[in-house]
Amino acid sequence: QVQLVESGGGLVQPGGSLRLSCAASGFTFSDYSMSWHRQVPGKEREFVAGISNSVGLRNYADSVKGRFTISRDNAKSTVHLQMNSLKPEDTALYVCRVDVCTTVWGQGTQVTVSS
Secondary structure, X not given: OOEEEEEOOEEEOOOOOEEEEEEEEOOXXXXXXXXXXXXXXXXXXXXXXXXXXXXXXXXXXXXXXXOEEEEEEOOOOEEEEEEOOOOHHHOEEEEEEEEEOXXXXXXXXXXXXXX
């Protein structure tokens, strides 16, 4: 059974940093691209960052380029999202995704940027 479990969210002041983690299980992690998305109530879920399989190619939403970094540890089946220079508009539920035969989402971790 494919499972994704996110952690690392919390309350942070503007300009601060957080590191999110997504622990994966139930599939051969290194074979699949992974991505982070975020959702605010009343809005559609939006793409934040993605990383390809073992090659590790990365892509980012324009809104987070230069501030967020996605990485993966294939030995630990984990994908991370390092978020720096956080802004109030980054406040959202951050969710991890993988497409393994079907799309699988984690339960998400809440990030709140506020003074």
